Amino acid sequence: MSGNDNNKSTDNVEAENLAKNWSTLSRFEQGQRIKELVASGRSMRQLAKIIGRSEATVRKRVDLANLSPAEREAVESGKASVKGTLKKVRRKRAASAPKVPTDPEERKKFVEAKAQLTLSWIAKETAMDEQAIAKLPASEQRSAREGILRHRIEVLEKTREQPFFERAAFGKPLQNSRVPLSRADPHKVIKRCKPKGGMGNTAPDHTNFFMKWFENWASGLIPQWTLRYAVLNRAIQLLEEEIRNPSHG
Numbered sequence: 001m002s003g004n005d006n007n008k009s010t011d012n013v014e015a016e017n018l019a020k021n022w023s024t025l026s027r028f029e030q031g032q033r034i035k036e037l038v039a040s041g042r043s044m045r046q047l048a049k050i051i052g053r054s055e056a057t058v059r060k061r062v063d064l065a066n067l068s069p070a071e072r073e074a075v076e077s078g079k080a081s082v083k084g085t086l087k088k089v090r091r092k093r094a095a096s097a098p099k100v101p102t103d104p105e106e107r108k109k110f111v112e113a114k115a116q117l118t119l120s121w122i123a124k125e126t127a128m129d130e131q132a133i134a135k136l137p138a139s140e141q142r143s144a145r146e147g148i149l150r151h152r153i154e155v156l157e158k159t160r161e162q163p164f165f166e167r168a169a170f171g172k173p174l175q176n177s178r179v180p181l182s183r184a185d186p187h188k189v190i191k192r193c194k195p196k197g198g199m200g201n202t203a204p205d206h207t208n209f210f211m212k213w214f215e216n217w218a219s220g221l222i223p224q225w226t227l228r229y230a231v232l233n234r235a236i237q238l239l240e241e242e243i244r245n246p247s248h249g
Contacts, residue, residue: 031065115234
């Protein structure tokens with residue numbers, strides 16, 4: 001049994017236990033448990049089905065779990081209503097999110113910048129071992145580099161196949177609540193969005209890990225699902241260009 005299989009089995013047990021104990025937990029405890037399961041790779045839709053609650057209820061619990069200590073204290077003491085607090089939090093979150101560019105030229109610049117960010121991320125996590133490649137015969141060095149580039153393309157192509165418009169990012173906040181996401185360091189956001197647990201032992205495990213990771217950080221840094229497709233398309237195009245015109249000899 002692979003590491004991912006073990007994780008899924010454990011997650012199923014934890015989700016079922018959450019369903020059994022749902023009525024005995026506070027709303028904040030419910031939200032915290034859901035956050036942990038989402039961070040391990042379960043979708044909101046799956047959890048809602050297992051728990052036997054609507055997806056809207058599950059999302060609301062996660063939002064409650066993400067409240068600051070002061071906001072939570074205000075709700076628990078009755079000084080603030082749940083509805084009013086969540087409305088305020090969501091309004092602040094929407095205001096701090098990166099804006100969707102509408103001008104064609106600005107949109108093009110946005111896609112290019114995020115494509116470069118995507119390439120930087122995937123290159124760091126699937127790095128080429130230049131020392132090992134340098135030890136290969138000259139005739140094999142180009143094919144070795146090309147193999148890694150094609151692996152990156154495969155990961156991004158698989159990621160591009162995902163129905164982003166049906167998903168949303170949940171779990172712990174992507175950044176300090178005092179720092180608007182639009183001004184946050186994107187590399188720190190990506191690092192914080194890394195899925196918990198191991199990557200697994202097989203190639204599909206690795207691909208699924210990267211797909212989940214991209215989904216996590218792109219939900220915050222690329223605010224529109226159509227833009228995510230455009231960013232992935234551009235990143236793949238740049239990798240294909242590098243294969244055709246390698247920077248190394």
